[in-house]
Amino acid sequence: MNISSIANSIGSLAKTQANPTQKNDGATFSSMLNDAMKEVNTSQVEGYKAMEGIATGNVKNLQEAVQKIEEAELSLKLALEVKNKAINAYKEISKMQV
Template sequence: MNISSISNTISPLSLSLNENNQTKTNNSGAGSFEGMLKDAVSDVNKQQVEGYNAMEGIATGKVTNLQQAVQQIEEAELTMKLALEVKNKAINAYKEIGRMQI
């Protein structure tokens, strides 16, 4: 089972064409919402891949430190739960704004 990186699906969103029709990444600023969102998704993805690698190491017996591997798996689980809760809160806030009367 192979987990592919979700950063491959995000990176095309930040590409633009310069005058030579070559793609380059936009540096939209470290404080922008887009940058913060990309960093957060990248961190969640990194944790998930590390957790998967730890599970694979446990299953194959290649892990030398079982406690560290279990810790990585737990961190990946908690990171995903946090990301899902933040997403749910953001969706609820968006729906609440949509219900506001002008």
């Protein structure tokens, strides 16, 4: 086991984590939120297409279709929970006295 390669890996990892305030490729919060909503929408569309395929009998792999439906449901639940947390955080901040 070569310990020097592990030390080099840890050293490079520490260097990348040294500047946590660095932006991720210039992405803003609104653009990241937009991208996340587009991903949720895409999974919803794929889920509906899978449901349509099951209903019409045009599905080749039932397991994949059910997996897409479940993925769409979970992504929507996650988006709703994130929205609820953001609204609760906003309410808490608005209650603070300045």
